[in-house]
Each structure stands twice: as C-alpha cells, then as structure tokens.
Amino acid sequence: MLEMRGIKKAYGTVQANRGIDLDVAAGQIVGLLGENGSGKSTLMKLLFGVVSADAGTIRFKDKPLSGHGPAQAMAAGLGMIHQHFTLVEAMSVTENVMLGAPGSSPWLSPRETASRIRQESATYGLDIDPDAMIGDLPHGRRQRVEIVKAILRGADLLILDEPTSNLSPPEVEGLLGIMARLRDQGRAIVFISHKLDEVIAICSEVVVLRDGAVAGTCRVEGATRAGLARMMVGRDMPPPIAREATAAGRNVLHVGQMALTERGVERLAPISFSLRAGEILAIAGIDGNGQTELAECLAGLRLPTAGGIDLDGHDITLASVGERTELGMAYIPVDRATMSLVTGMSVSDNLALRDFDKPPLSRGGYLARSYFAERAREMSQRFAIKASGPDIAARTLSGGNQQKIVLAREIGRHPAVMIAHQPVWGLDPGATHFVIEQILALRAAGGAIIYISSSLEEVMTLGDRIAVMQGGRLSIPIDRDTVDLTQIGLMMAGDDSLIHGAAA
Amino acid sequence: MTILSNIDTVNNEPPPRKVTFMKAASVLRRLLAGTATRATLAVALALLVTAVLILISGKNPLLAYAALLKGAFGSIDRIAFGFNKSTPYILAGLGVALCFRANVINIGAEGQIAVGGIGATAVALSGLALPGLLLMPLALLAGVVCGAAWSGLAAFVSLKRGVHEVLCTLLLNFVGVLLVSEMLHGKLGEPGAGFPQSPLLPRAIWLPKLVAGTDLHIGIVLAVIATVACHILFWRTTFGFRLRIMGASRDAARYVGISSIRQTMRVMLTAGGLAGLAGGVEVLGVHYRLIEGFSAGFGFNAVGVALLASLNPLAVLPAGLFIGFLEAGALAMQREVGVPSSLVFVIQGLTMVFVLCALGLRGERSKV
Structure with missing residues (x-):
C-alpha cells in the first residue's frame, strides 16, 4: 500500500x-x-x-x-x-x-x-x-x-x-x-x-x-x-570522552522518598537517591516520564507532596528558590526560550537573573548598573559568549550563545549541586561540546551534577552513575562500569519488571 | 566529539522568497527607529487623516487646527488649563504603564481615581485642627491610600479567586464611580446644594498655584516628579527588575523564584496609589470639592497615554501632555470653527492606532 x-x-x-x-x-x-x-x-x-x-x-x-x-x-x-x-x-x-x-x-x-x-x-x-x-x-x-x-x-x-x-x-x-x-x-x-x-x-x-x-x-x-x-x-557505543577519575566525595544531596501528587495524579512515585560531590548522576528516560517534575521539585519550582530533600545538611524540602540558590543549587531547565532566559532582556540582565537583589549588583533595592556590565564582560570572556555588547537583547544571540549565558550564570557561581535538563538540546556540535566540557569541569571542581536527558549517548558519556526514569519512577542508579545498555534501553521502553526489580 | 551531534531537529530554514520585501521593510524599519520619531510620525498621520474628515464636513482643516493650537497654547490661561488637564492623565498613565509592563492588565484607573478623590475629600472635610500646609499633604496621602486600596481590592479578588484582572479592575470602576455619587448624596454631600457635590473645601488646603494669577497648580510638578520616580523605579531598582522579568515571562519569574502574586499586588498598589493621587489632585487643585463624575473618561485616557508612551515611564510625560493639551484645545476649535470637539477623540484614537501600528511594524515589543 x-x-x-x-x-x-x-x-x-x-x-x-x-x-x-x-x-x-x-x-x-x-x-x-x-x-x-x-x-x-x-x-x-x-x-x-x-x-x-x-x-x-x-x-x-x-x-x-x-x-x-x-x-x-x-x-x-x-x-x-x-x-x-x-x-x-x-x-x-x-x-x-x-x-x-x-x-x-x-x-x-x-x-x-x-x-x-x-x-x-x-x-x-x-x-x-x-x-x-x-x-x-x-x-x-x-x-x-x-x-x-x-x-x-x-x-x-x-x-x-x-x-x-x-x-x-x-x-x-x-x-x-x-x-x-x-x-x-x-x-x-x-x-x-x-x-x-x-x-x-x-x-x-x-x-x-x-x-x-x-x-x-x-x-x-x-x-x-x-x-x-x-x-x-546502537550496538557499538563510541569511546567516552576524556574525563578524569575523581575520588568519590562526600554526600551533598540526599533525596528521601520524595513524591509528588498533583490534582490527584501521581507525578512522582517516592524517589530516593544520594549524590556525592564530584559525581554526575545521569538520568535517562523518554521525555515526559516525570523528569521535569523531578527537576522542578529539586530546584524548588514545585513542592513535593511527600518525602524530603537534604542539601549539605540543610533540609530544603520546602525552601524557596532563593534559599536553594543561596545554598548552592543551580538549575538549567530544558526550556531556554521562556524559562532560563528572558530573551527580551539584555545579556547583562540575563546574567544577573539569580542575584540582582544582592550586593554588589544592588544595594538597598537600587541596581548597580556598572556591576551588571562588569559581570557581563567577565562572563562573556570566561564562557566565550559571542555578543556585540552587554546591552544587546539575548534574543539576538544564537542558541549556543544563549545557552552559554545560562551556563555562565548557573556554573559561574560554583554551585554545590547542579541540575541540568537536556542542556544540549537543539545546539550545534560546537556548542554541545562546550556545554559538556563545562559540565565536566564543574564535576572536576567538586560539583555534584544531575544530568537529565533522553539521549542514551549523552547519558552514557557523562554519567558516573546512571538511572532511568519511567512513569514517574526512578530506578536505582547503576555504576557506569557495570551498566548494561540493553537493560537501560528496556527500562526506558517501559519494562516495569526491571524498574521494580531495581527499586526493590 | 561527534557522538552528541544527533540533536533533535530544529526547523530554521529561512523562506527564500520575499527578499525584496524584507529589504524594503528593513529600510522602513530604520527610518522608524526611535520611539520619539515613531510617536511623532503617528501623531502627524492622525492629524492628516482627521484633516480629511474635517474637509468632508465642509470646514477648513487648517483653520480648525489653528484654532486647536490657539485653544491649547493661545494664552497663559490656556496653557495652565492644558497642564492641569494633563496632570491626572500622566499620574494614572504611569501606573497603567507599570502594570502593563508586568503583564498585569489594569484598566481600573477610573475607579481608583474616583475613590482617591473620595479619600482626599474626606480628610479635607474632616475638620481636623491642623494647619493647611499639613492637612493638604495628608489629604493627598489619603487619596493615594484609597486609590491603592481600590486597586488592591481588585488584585486581591483576581489573585485569590482566579478572576481575570481585566474583569476585576473594569467592574470596580463602576463601583468606584457610583461610590462617589453615594457619598455625595450622603455623608460628603453639600446640604441644600441641589447638585451632587461636596461643600467647598477650606481655601487653606487648595493646592498652591505655580504661577500666581493663573489656575496652574502644583499638580504638574507632582506629575513630573512621579514620572522620574517611576522611571527610576522601573529601570534602576530590584522591584522594576522583577516586574520586567515577570512581564516578559511568568515561567522565567517562577524559575528565579519571583512570586508573581506578590509582584502583582505590589504593582497594582503602586498604580492605584498613583491614580488615587490623581483623584486627590483633581479635587484639591481643580474643583476644590468632590463632584459627581469628576473622573469620567480618565481611566480610558490613562490607558491611552500609557500605550502612546509605548509603556515607557519617561515617555508617559509627553504622551500625557499631548492628550491633555489636545483636549484643552478642542473646545476652542469647536467654538471658533464649528468643528465638533468630539473630533478630538478621533485624533486621539487614530494617534493611538498609529502608534501601536508603528510599534508593531518593528515586529517586537520595545526593550524590556
């Protein structure tokens, strides 16, 4: 036919x-x-x-x-x-x-x-x-x-x-x-x-x-x-890109039985895991299986309906976004166009989104514009942001340069924990490479990273431990050395028995 | 590192046609760059189109416009009248501009002005044993507080019950305006006046005159100060920064932890306060008493002024003056040339349409 x-x-x-x-x-x-x-x-x-x-x-x-x-x-x-x-x-x-x-x-x-x-x-x-x-x-x-x-x-x-x-x-x-x-x-x-x-x-x-x-x-x-x-x-995985072996650091993030139910629908089944400094936990899974909910619960955009989150000894389960930021939480959401960037605002404004209300960017509620520009120049250099000046609107930049603004803002302040949700989505190979490099650099510097992606290749490249998210549940993270690709693929495709088995 | 190159596809092919059209549009765009240029052009176009309408009605548009100009600027008294007329538009327009910037559609300036007028009158007539120099600012402050309370009420209902703010602010206009009538037929009314108005306020608390021997009161100075204050508030403070983020994207505001509920409340209170101040200024500076319907049409003009200024606080000042002087000249035009003064509303309306078109032509909102 x-x-x-x-x-x-x-x-x-x-x-x-x-x-x-x-x-x-x-x-x-x-x-x-x-x-x-x-x-x-x-x-x-x-x-x-x-x-x-x-x-x-x-x-x-x-x-x-x-x-x-x-x-x-x-x-x-x-x-x-x-x-x-x-x-x-x-x-x-x-x-x-x-x-x-x-x-x-x-x-x-x-x-x-x-x-x-x-x-x-x-x-x-x-x-x-x-x-x-x-x-x-x-x-x-x-x-x-x-x-x-x-x-x-x-x-x-x-x-x-x-x-x-x-x-x-x-x-x-x-x-x-x-x-x-x-x-x-x-x-x-x-x-x-x-x-x-x-x-x-x-x-x-x-x-x-x-x-x-x-x-x-x-x-x-x-x-x-x-x-x-x-x-x-794909049977043959390409060799992982160069990465230093890091000693397992101390636990910085602990999530215990965290669950989310919205309007009677269970978005997240109780999820537990720990994350050590200098470690990347990569979460694989088909889009829409609770990844956004998990990331937003951790970042403070939604409040979990059960369980708790502990960041470096502080109970942040109900903490505001600002308090989490203060404690060293960073978040790169999947949506660049409307969430992590205000495309109509300038590069320097976008770099200041997180801390515009703190010195030195503002004092007594009054913005110190010179620091905005100074920060923008410094960050543009450090993160190779190609923009004609700190005052031009973010929307005029390429996707790669836009994501570099987000990276500069989120990584630039040396976060203890960073959640990155599909950070290379829609980027060209060069920008993708840069983003991956920066994330690995953060890991080397002792940052703990949760890397969420639907691409198995990214997950395999970056993860020290790998878990799969399916139907709002997270499997137990597996070490990269002992991971079985077929098994991951099956779990992503919704093989319940494996996820149950792993979680038991 | 090729392994990560299989990126989800993004459709970004530019259409090959329309090249010449785009070139022409870009030339036009460069010509129209700059808010001031575009606003002036829009005004010119509006006057041109209205001239055709005047011609159709068998009158000479040049004479009509000359009468309009003379009516607006012909004498010290006329100029004073124009400034006084512009003052409430500027004050209320500033608030509307801030709200619209934050994507909070507040069209309740009219009710907020009305209730602000009530507050100012109530304090002025309270018989407090205070010197006028103290009672006058107190009365204006009462206007601010009452205006803010009115907008705060709308914001509260909107945020608490999920009613759209357009509906809340719009409907509270009617309530606010009728509240003035209610007051004038009751507690604040002048006994035996036969007209819904309050007793004349004590002379000591009338707004001082800026130029002796004219009606020009200090309201315009307040308007200029408010404009500068709003400009600084919007562009140079953390409050303004939050409004800009929230206005551009609610998701981005959520992402950085800005409570849109708190910000909506704050910007509405600010706008209501400014509108309430406008009400107080009208009462203490123009009528010297509360009269029924004193705020009629002000809310609509405040929205018009804000849009004419393309929501830029600093531009609200010239936009408000434009609308104010246009109205001031309108009566003279009607008297001398016989062109109905309602044509002024046509000019106003067309100007706004043209300004908004000019903004649209640029294909984007002004900088946030």
Missing part, C-alpha cells in the same frame, strides 16, 4: 533522514521504533506532507505522492493521529468530526454525521457517543474521536504518533484492540512508539531507526525485546 524509497531530509546541517525505505502493506501494522531525534517524526511529517523531502519517492496505493500538503495526503487516504490532539474542547464529538471535513457543500449534516460516527463506533468498538462534549471526555476517548475522524475522512493508512504515551494501562489495552480491528478491516497502520512490549504485541513488522537511517527491519515473531532495544540504542 505504501512504498517510501530513499527518503532524505536535512534541517540546516542536521541530517534528519538519510535515505530511509519504508513499506507498509494493507492489513498490516508496522512499528516504527527509535529514540528521540532518530528521525521518526520527520519521516512521518514527510509522508503526511507537513514538510517536503530533499530526495526520495513516495508511492501510496500505487500512485506517486509528491509535493503534497496535509490536505492532499488526507484526500489520498492518509490519516495522522498526533500526540497532541486537534480537537475543540467546547464542541461535541459530531461537531469536531464535521470541523474541517472535506466536501464542497456549505451545509453541515450533523444528523448524518452522528449516525456515521455511531456506525463506525460499533464496527471498531470505539464506544463513542456523538453528542458528548470533548471537554468531558478522558484522554483515551478523545484519541478514539481522532481515530473516527480519520476513518470518516477515508483514511486507509493511519499514522499513530506515540499514541500510548498518555494512556492508562486499560486504555492501552483498548487501543491495541481497536488497532487490531482496523487491521482486520484491511487498513494499514504505522505505529510510532518507544514501548517495545506494545510494539511486539500488535505489530507484524518492526522498523528501527537510528540517527536518521534504518538500523534494522525485522518480523516481530523472531524479535526479542533485548534485540530490539540493542538495535534502537
């Missing part, structure tokens, strides 16, 4: 897809596996016409598909269910299905649409009430509305982009059942996932992407989870 041949796509200097082939037959579910940034999303965006390919051909239902946009893709019979739904909460199911539906008639036919929704709902066991308001439906139901929307628009091939990432286990069961029925009716499905169990349970064939290329294709019958995980992660 679908033939993609030699698909290539580059964004700037980053080669997102480097010659990918993908075949999907009618009545088949193909799993598309890969880490973040391995090229899965790009490939599907190309197929759906959201972006256009640099090279390669697509044939769908024996017709070539090129230079198309999403509208033509839908008309041709492709349907895409995004991770984030495109539904209007204040409208009913029927209204949402009618919204933007193809057809030349200006008149809506709600009754007919509703009856078609009922019909498809019965066929595929979707259990959808056409009159229900989207806002009243749980996440899993909304997804089914997206599916029925795609079916009613005549989708023969459905692309499901990480459809299970926000579903509860019973909802996942239900979704897999629906997928099986769609397959049995002769539709094809591309199932994008990180979760090996689900892929093995439902797919007939698996395509593994790594670094923008097909790392392997295999029938599911012969595949093992370990084999798939190794394929996904």
Whole structure:
C-alpha cells in the first residue's frame, strides 16, 4: 500500500533522514521504533506532507505522492493521529468530526454525521457517543474521536504518533484492540512508539531507526525485546570522552522518598537517591516520564507532596528558590526560550537573573548598573559568549550563545549541586561540546551534577552513575562500569519488571 | 566529539522568497527607529487623516487646527488649563504603564481615581485642627491610600479567586464611580446644594498655584516628579527588575523564584496609589470639592497615554501632555470653527492606532 524509497531530509546541517525505505502493506501494522531525534517524526511529517523531502519517492496505493500538503495526503487516504490532539474542547464529538471535513457543500449534516460516527463506533468498538462534549471526555476517548475522524475522512493508512504515551494501562489495552480491528478491516497502520512490549504485541513488522537511517527491519515473531532495544540504542557505543577519575566525595544531596501528587495524579512515585560531590548522576528516560517534575521539585519550582530533600545538611524540602540558590543549587531547565532566559532582556540582565537583589549588583533595592556590565564582560570572556555588547537583547544571540549565558550564570557561581535538563538540546556540535566540557569541569571542581536527558549517548558519556526514569519512577542508579545498555534501553521502553526489580 | 551531534531537529530554514520585501521593510524599519520619531510620525498621520474628515464636513482643516493650537497654547490661561488637564492623565498613565509592563492588565484607573478623590475629600472635610500646609499633604496621602486600596481590592479578588484582572479592575470602576455619587448624596454631600457635590473645601488646603494669577497648580510638578520616580523605579531598582522579568515571562519569574502574586499586588498598589493621587489632585487643585463624575473618561485616557508612551515611564510625560493639551484645545476649535470637539477623540484614537501600528511594524515589543 505504501512504498517510501530513499527518503532524505536535512534541517540546516542536521541530517534528519538519510535515505530511509519504508513499506507498509494493507492489513498490516508496522512499528516504527527509535529514540528521540532518530528521525521518526520527520519521516512521518514527510509522508503526511507537513514538510517536503530533499530526495526520495513516495508511492501510496500505487500512485506517486509528491509535493503534497496535509490536505492532499488526507484526500489520498492518509490519516495522522498526533500526540497532541486537534480537537475543540467546547464542541461535541459530531461537531469536531464535521470541523474541517472535506466536501464542497456549505451545509453541515450533523444528523448524518452522528449516525456515521455511531456506525463506525460499533464496527471498531470505539464506544463513542456523538453528542458528548470533548471537554468531558478522558484522554483515551478523545484519541478514539481522532481515530473516527480519520476513518470518516477515508483514511486507509493511519499514522499513530506515540499514541500510548498518555494512556492508562486499560486504555492501552483498548487501543491495541481497536488497532487490531482496523487491521482486520484491511487498513494499514504505522505505529510510532518507544514501548517495545506494545510494539511486539500488535505489530507484524518492526522498523528501527537510528540517527536518521534504518538500523534494522525485522518480523516481530523472531524479535526479542533485548534485540530490539540493542538495535534502537546502537550496538557499538563510541569511546567516552576524556574525563578524569575523581575520588568519590562526600554526600551533598540526599533525596528521601520524595513524591509528588498533583490534582490527584501521581507525578512522582517516592524517589530516593544520594549524590556525592564530584559525581554526575545521569538520568535517562523518554521525555515526559516525570523528569521535569523531578527537576522542578529539586530546584524548588514545585513542592513535593511527600518525602524530603537534604542539601549539605540543610533540609530544603520546602525552601524557596532563593534559599536553594543561596545554598548552592543551580538549575538549567530544558526550556531556554521562556524559562532560563528572558530573551527580551539584555545579556547583562540575563546574567544577573539569580542575584540582582544582592550586593554588589544592588544595594538597598537600587541596581548597580556598572556591576551588571562588569559581570557581563567577565562572563562573556570566561564562557566565550559571542555578543556585540552587554546591552544587546539575548534574543539576538544564537542558541549556543544563549545557552552559554545560562551556563555562565548557573556554573559561574560554583554551585554545590547542579541540575541540568537536556542542556544540549537543539545546539550545534560546537556548542554541545562546550556545554559538556563545562559540565565536566564543574564535576572536576567538586560539583555534584544531575544530568537529565533522553539521549542514551549523552547519558552514557557523562554519567558516573546512571538511572532511568519511567512513569514517574526512578530506578536505582547503576555504576557506569557495570551498566548494561540493553537493560537501560528496556527500562526506558517501559519494562516495569526491571524498574521494580531495581527499586526493590 | 561527534557522538552528541544527533540533536533533535530544529526547523530554521529561512523562506527564500520575499527578499525584496524584507529589504524594503528593513529600510522602513530604520527610518522608524526611535520611539520619539515613531510617536511623532503617528501623531502627524492622525492629524492628516482627521484633516480629511474635517474637509468632508465642509470646514477648513487648517483653520480648525489653528484654532486647536490657539485653544491649547493661545494664552497663559490656556496653557495652565492644558497642564492641569494633563496632570491626572500622566499620574494614572504611569501606573497603567507599570502594570502593563508586568503583564498585569489594569484598566481600573477610573475607579481608583474616583475613590482617591473620595479619600482626599474626606480628610479635607474632616475638620481636623491642623494647619493647611499639613492637612493638604495628608489629604493627598489619603487619596493615594484609597486609590491603592481600590486597586488592591481588585488584585486581591483576581489573585485569590482566579478572576481575570481585566474583569476585576473594569467592574470596580463602576463601583468606584457610583461610590462617589453615594457619598455625595450622603455623608460628603453639600446640604441644600441641589447638585451632587461636596461643600467647598477650606481655601487653606487648595493646592498652591505655580504661577500666581493663573489656575496652574502644583499638580504638574507632582506629575513630573512621579514620572522620574517611576522611571527610576522601573529601570534602576530590584522591584522594576522583577516586574520586567515577570512581564516578559511568568515561567522565567517562577524559575528565579519571583512570586508573581506578590509582584502583582505590589504593582497594582503602586498604580492605584498613583491614580488615587490623581483623584486627590483633581479635587484639591481643580474643583476644590468632590463632584459627581469628576473622573469620567480618565481611566480610558490613562490607558491611552500609557500605550502612546509605548509603556515607557519617561515617555508617559509627553504622551500625557499631548492628550491633555489636545483636549484643552478642542473646545476652542469647536467654538471658533464649528468643528465638533468630539473630533478630538478621533485624533486621539487614530494617534493611538498609529502608534501601536508603528510599534508593531518593528515586529517586537520595545526593550524590556
């Protein structure tokens, strides 16, 4: 049904897809596996016409598909269910299905649409009430509305982009059942996932992407989870970059049974770990498994609902951000554009975000501007920030130079503990190298670092100990020397038994 | 170190077309650089468009504008009138500018001015046995406190119950204005006046005149001082720094541990205090009594002045003077040329539209 041949796509200097082939037959579910940034999303965006390919051909239902946009893709019979739904909460199911539906008639036919929704709902066991308001439906139901929307628009091939990432286990069961029925009716499905169990349970064939290329294709019958995980992660890890062996320092951070529950949802299951001076604890995991919550609890942006945090003998569980900063806590959040930088403010202002209210930057509430500039000059030199002056807005700088401002501010004050969440995300290789160097320098100087990333390679390069975060739980950290990549890959992909086993 | 190079993709291809358009836009942008230039240009455009409207109504726009100028600057008395008219706009506009900068949309200046006027009047008429030189600042202070209380109430409701601050401040305007009427029909009213007004305030606490023999009171001096103070507050203090961070990004404020609740409260109290001062100045400097509806339209003009100044505290002064003198000249224009004075509102409105367009043309908000 679908033939993609030699698909290539580059964004700037980053080669997102480097010659990918993908075949999907009618009545088949193909799993598309890969880490973040391995090229899965790009490939599907190309197929759906959201972006256009640099090279390669697509044939769908024996017709070539090129230079198309999403509208033509839908008309041709492709349907895409995004991770984030495109539904209007204040409208009913029927209204949402009618919204933007193809057809030349200006008149809506709600009754007919509703009856078609009922019909498809019965066929595929979707259990959808056409009159229900989207806002009243749980996440899993909304997804089914997206599916029925795609079916009613005549989708023969459905692309499901990480459809299970926000579903509860019973909802996942239900979704897999629906997928099986769609397959049995002769539709094809591309199932994008990180979760090996689900892929093995439902797919007939698996395509593994790594670094923008097909790392392997295999029938599911012969595949093992370990084999798939190794394929996904890459068998040969590059040699770790030069790092001095440091003697284990004293414990500086201790987290005991810290948990977070928000609006009745458990975001963090009780988490315990210790961190020594001069040590990097690297936390691997697929995005959205509680990493942000963990980092923000440690940094004081959220307050844990149970357990405690101890920094160098001080109980900081309920301490304010300012108090933590004072005690030597630093935090590099994942979001540069709106959180760690105020892009409309100048370089010198951004460097002063943490301590503008303390001498020498201000006295008695009055800012000492000359110190702002002096600090900016000093930091720009030390951290090689390329800016034409201390007064220019941070937004005019490149991503790498913006991150250097954050690094200068957070590392420049020699923190005892630093939390770095995806600090090289979106940076070019040069800036990436610089950031890694600085983090290792902090380690050498006796700083304790928590490095959170979804890239296994970063985690393996940097971590003295490595832990995996999955579903709001943290595994027991393992020494880098005894770490088993396959095991890490399996844990990231949601193998509960291993995380439970490790935590026991 | 190539191992870390497989970075998530970022789409940063520039569109190849539109090169000539961008070149033209950049030339235009350079011409429009500088807030002052842009504001002047906007005013000129507004006058031009209004001239067309005057032409359509069969009058000579040049004569009309000449009358407007003469009405605004024609004599010492006219100039004094213009300054007095501008004073409350500047004071309240400063507060609005600070709030908007912090991304707190306070449109409640009108109610805050009204309640400030009540406070000042109440103290002035309290019969406290104090010399005028002491009672007058006390009355102004009461205006500040009452204005701040009014904005604080709006902020409290907004923060505590999650009601949008636009709604809180807007609705409290009506309450504040009606509170003035309520007071004038009750405790603060002049018995037997037949008009909703308070008794005349004792002469000793009227605001002193800046130029003897004119109506020009010292309010404009207060406005200038307030402008400089707000400029320093915003650009040179930790309070202003927090407001700038919070206004630019609530996430960034959270990240550095700035409590947006506390900052919202503070900036609202500041703005309410300034508006309350404006109310007190109106009562003690212009009317010498509290009268019904004395604050009508002031809140809207304060927002206009703040926007016209592109939320830059220092620019609020010229923006307030512009609006004040425009209104001062309007009546003369109507009297002499027969152009309805409401056309002045058209000029005001168009100026604001053009200023905001000029800001938009630059593709970004002014520096934070």
